[in-house]
Amino acid sequence: MEYHAEVLGSEGHGRSIGVVLGGDGSVASNGFWSALTIATTQKLPMLFYIEDNGFGISVASTFQTPGGNIAANLAAWRGLKIFTGDGTDPEEAALLTAQALAFVREERLPAMLRPTVPRLQGHSFQDTQTYKTPEVVEAEWARDPWAKLKNYLVPALMSEDGWRKELEAAADRADAVREAAEARPVAKPETVLRNVFFEGEMQATGGLMPQGWAAPASTDLARPEGQRSVWSRRSVAFSISNWG
Structure with missing residues (x-):
């Protein structure tokens, strides 16, 4: 996006921004911190949308983030604007979202939007949430x-x-x-291993290829350069002269 706007001069990307969708569980992963570091040091127009429901699968957020509030912990993080509030309140959630988007678009700097919400159902269909107390479940449904x-x-x-x-x-x-999903045929077993490695078929969306970019010519013919004996002899001679 920044490459299109600043290097290629594409007018269509001048107000574009990047958006990362995550939750209170994902902020405990290394990928989040890497992305946060890159976005803030490079001053990229990136919005980190972190939906905080208090649980990462079956683990309470207090065991993954000190205090259970990533927004409070990042309040002193240089170069990151924080927006946080009640994600269950329609008016407040809409206002926070609009403010966060406007900041990233206009200032061209990263921000975090953290709405707090309850997780009313399990992480997946087989998750019965038995790790939650009845009081926690009741409090969540009240929100x-x-x-x-x-x-x-x-x-x-x-x-x-x-x-x-x-x-x-x-x-x-x-x-x-x-009904449309249930009507789809079962996948053929012989196609399971397709595209494990690149087979020449490019993706339809994303990346530069769909926009007409072509990779430079290359070859699969090996061209070994041989041993770097000259450098080795010089290294030995240098070492002998200094140790001699």
Whole structure:
């Protein structure tokens, strides 16, 4: 993105930004810290969106981040603007998101947006969340953003009937997608090992190839350079002269 804007002079990337989506579990990984270091030292227009639900799979965030609040821990991190708040409140979440996006777009600097939300279901379908106490589960459901969203929209912005119709339409779309997925044929076993290594077929999106870039000519013919004997003799001669 920066290469397109600054080196190639592409006008279409002047206000583009990078967005990283993660959670309170991912901030305990080395990839997060590497990305954070690169973005802040290079002053890149990168937005780190960290959705904090208090759990990384089955481990509470307090065991992965001191104090359980990555935004507070990074408050003194030079070159990083912090935006944090209640992700279950529609108005506050929308305002924080708009502010974070505007900052990165206009200032061309990195920022972190950390909305706090409950995790109402398990990490995956087989996760029954037995590691949570009944009190934790009850407290999380009390923060259900769905109820807050309805209270925010009805009746100020839409009617009760309009809300019901939106729910029905969303359910219909979800059912249609599920049915389409279930109708897809089972993958053929002989294709499982395809593209483990590059087979000449490029991706349809992402990278430079879809934009017409061509790699320079290369060859698979080995051209060994031989031993670096000259350097070795010089090294030996230098060592002997200094030790002599």
